[in-house]
Amino acid sequence: MWITRDEFRDIATKGIWKQNTSLVQILGLCPLLAVTTNLVNGVMLSLATLLVMALSNFAVSSLRHFIPYEIRIPVFILIAAALVTVVDLLMNAYLHGLYVVLGIFIPLIITNCIVLARIEAFAAKNPPVQAASDGAMMGVGMLWTLALIGALREILGSGTLFSGIDLVIPGAQPLQLLPADYPGLLLAILPPGAFIVLGCIIAVKNWIDARQAERALKQANPLIAGGCQ
Amino acid sequence: MSTPAEKHALRVSGETALTLVAFIVFFTAFLAWAFLFTKPTIEQSARSEKLAVLNQILPAKLYDNDPLADTLTLPAEPALGTTVPSAVYRARLNSQPSALALDVVAPDGYSGNIRMLAAFNAQGQVIGVRVVEHKETPGLGDYIEPRKDKNKERPWISQFDHVPASLSAQNWHVRKDGGTFDAYAGATVTPRAVIKAIYKAQKFVIANRQALFAREAKDGLAKGQNGR
Numbered sequence: 001m002w003i004t005r006d007e008f009r010d011i012a013t014k015g016i017w018k019q020n021t022s023l024v025q026i027l028g029l030c031p032l033l034a035v036t037t038n039l040v041n042g043v044m045l046s047l048a049t050l051l052v053m054a055l056s057n058f059a060v061s062s063l064r065h066f067i068p069y070e071i072r073i074p075v076f077i078l079i080a081a082a083l084v085t086v087v088d089l090l091m092n093a094y095l096h097g098l099y100v101v102l103g104i105f106i107p108l109i110i111t112n113c114i115v116l117a118r119i120e121a122f123a124a125k126n127p128p129v130q131a132a133s134d135g136a137m138m139g140v141g142m143l144w145t146l147a148l149i150g151a152l153r154e155i156l157g158s159g160t161l162f163s164g165i166d167l168v169i170p171g172a173q174p175l176q177l178l179p180a181d182y183p184g185l186l187l188a189i190l191p192p193g194a195f196i197v198l199g200c201i202i203a204v205k206n207w208i209d210a211r212q213a214e215r216a217l218k219q220a221n222p223l224i225a226g227g228c229q
Numbered sequence: 230m231s232t233p234a235e236k237h238a239l240r241v242s243g244e245t246a247l248t249l250v251a252f253i254v255f256f257t258a259f260l261a262w263a264f265l266f267t268k269p270t271i272e273q274s275a276r277s278e279k280l281a282v283l284n285q286i287l288p289a290k291l292y293d294n295d296p297l298a299d300t301l302t303l304p305a306e307p308a309l310g311t312t313v314p315s316a317v318y319r320a321r322l323n324s325q326p327s328a329l330a331l332d333v334v335a336p337d338g339y340s341g342n343i344r345m346l347a348a349f350n351a352q353g354q355v356i357g358v359r360v361v362e363h364k365e366t367p368g369l370g371d372y373i374e375p376r377k378d379k380n381k382e383r384p385w386i387s388q389f390d391h392v393p394a395s396l397s398a399q400n401w402h403v404r405k406d407g408g409t410f411d412a413y414a415g416a417t418v419t420p421r422a423v424i425k426a427i428y429k430a431q432k433f434v435i436a437n438r439q440a441l442f443a444r445e446a447k448d449g450l451a452k453g454q455n456g457r
Binding site for chain 1: 244245248249252253256259260263264266267270271274275278366367368369379
């Protein structure tokens, strides 16, 4: 019923690093390209996706014994779409400024393959608490990736950080990181900039993973590793 | 006639269909509840959003009525670039017409429509413009939005705040084309579209200002409120 520490740690490492939605599974690229022109937008769309994934995983997992196998996909989509619509309505009501900025990408969360993928691959086979943790942790993986891409694109593209923060926290001011007369780098703001930044982050992640694997190999068998050099 | 296997298949598909219907009914009800629950707040925030834009272009000293309640619905109007009916918000001071704000669409932006809310005084002169929605290139043409404009003191769009009534048709252009409006280097398609649309809208408002301020819209206002 409940969740053990090890189980949670395993779910968390998979979601945040090993199976990171944007860096490993490369899912949800469309919102990634469109929304990460600044940090705040990237974080807020990720939070909305995180919420949808945790809720839909929880709902599907709780109802999994009542869902006939043959019609599971329509039912999954029905549940996830209903939850996306509710999140859409709530954002429209309580975070209206941000809702206008993110626009179509909130309802489009339902078309993000990662939502259905986690329901089908995890929630349909695991108890509710584990399923909700999986959805949330996959969301956290997406969150830090989109935040990083958004921050890099914003700094390179406009020389600021946290622009649009006043839409979330009224009265808060963005930071001007580069001199005010920084001309801006249009490439970073346009979609190709997102591809380039994403590619660099994936490369760094692979480099870290490769280095760790090499180190683990050396520790396990110093002879082989020594021979390789 | 039918074999037991066929009967079984029929029963299973019937049950499956019923399960699906049950799920649909349940989640539709859930959505209906969420819709009704958020409706008042959404209407409130849409209203305050509109009011916030209005306040930027209609100086508060110009009116003592509620322009959001004193509306008139215009049919699609080529001179304004609108393709669907749009609202005119009328501001009055001591019951005298003082200003109005209406939707203006520039159809020829660099990438698609630029939707604006423009305010005009009782004589039909433009007194303020704000861009409501656009798809201009980020960092290049999007300075028509004050939030994106690097010049925070005097954003580009504020040039419309004090356009002299005597401005000739030739002057309603960017400097580069022989007019009096500034434009940032590198992106002139966007300001050209905005200036042209506002100029056309001003001509329309001057020509129709009697009708636009007419009280006759009292029942239009009632309809407008209940209809929403």
